[in-house]
Amino acid sequence: MENHNSGGTKALETLTSKVSQWRAGCGTKRARVPEDLWEEAVVVARTSGVFATAKATRLHYSVLKKRVEQAKQAPASERPSPTFIEVAPPAVEWSQPPLPSESESKTVVEFEGRDGGRLRVEVTGKSAVDLVGLAREFWGSTR
Secondary structure, three states: OOOOHHHHHHHHHHHHHHHHHHHHOOOOOOOOHHHHHHHHHHHHHHOOHHHHHHHHHHOHHHHHHHHHHHHOOOOOOOOOOOOOOOOOOOOOOOOOOOOOOOOOEEEEEEEEEEOEEEEEEEEEEEOOHHHHHHHHHHHHHHO
């Protein structure tokens, strides 16, 4: 079933472009498609059709069809949404021993999935780590 409206066609073209750009930059044929691309493919498939979307984007038809069906079954309000957790540094009191220098400091963050999977991240010194992106990938991955 194809929808010939211009909004659906434009959305499909945009998605196809995004998937092509991702494929060009991922470096391997067996890389997992990012969850945000799957979510956008589900939205586009609702208007343009699963077959047309899978064909244009070269995404796996049966996986896309399953995701569209799952999205129909669970309304957005019932789907668990990630929660934001603010991590505040501990209060420093004068009676505490001095903090280690930046080169010696260590931060440990642990993630645990509903399926029991765990991820532990240790950062030493001054390192920039995208914890939010890492958490999205960890919790969004299907095992």
